[in-house]
Amino acid sequence: MNDQLTPINKDHLKKLIRAELELTWFDNKSSSPDMSWVTPTVLETLFTELITHTRGNQSKAARMLGLNRGSFSKKLNQITSNKLGLVESL
Incomplete structure (x- = not known):
């Protein structure tokens, strides 16, 4: 089994993306944020x-x-x- 840490913390990456999306979660005017x-x-x-x-x-x-x-x-x-x-x- 590989006990090495991954170079990218997947949870941190998920949190960053969710934080970006959360800005528009309750805003109906911009419910489709630009994630391009x-x-x-x-x-x-x-x-x-x-x-x-x-x-x-x-x-x-x-x-x-x-x-x-x-x-x-x-x-x-x-x-x-x-x-x-x-x-x-x-």
């Missing part, structure tokens, strides 16, 4: 932190996500291009 920023932000953070953590080793970073290196590399290129403003959407 969550996925791109999480992906950008995850991929850039993994590539930093693995000291640029894309194969190792890809394995940590359960992806092949090609898929990881493609997504990383999309993220870095988007971050630099070269691509408008992921």
Whole structure:
């Protein structure tokens, strides 16, 4: 059994998302909050932190996500291009 702590506290992540949604829970005017920023932000953070953590080793970073290196590399290129403003959407 793996007794290591997970690098991401899932409960904390859930609390952050719920806190963002809670702002509109009782407000009928804005009952559909804009959460479109969550996925791109999480992906950008995850991929850039993994590539930093693995000291640029894309194969190792890809394995940590359960992806092949090609898929990881493609997504990383999309993220870095988007971050630099070269691509408008992921």
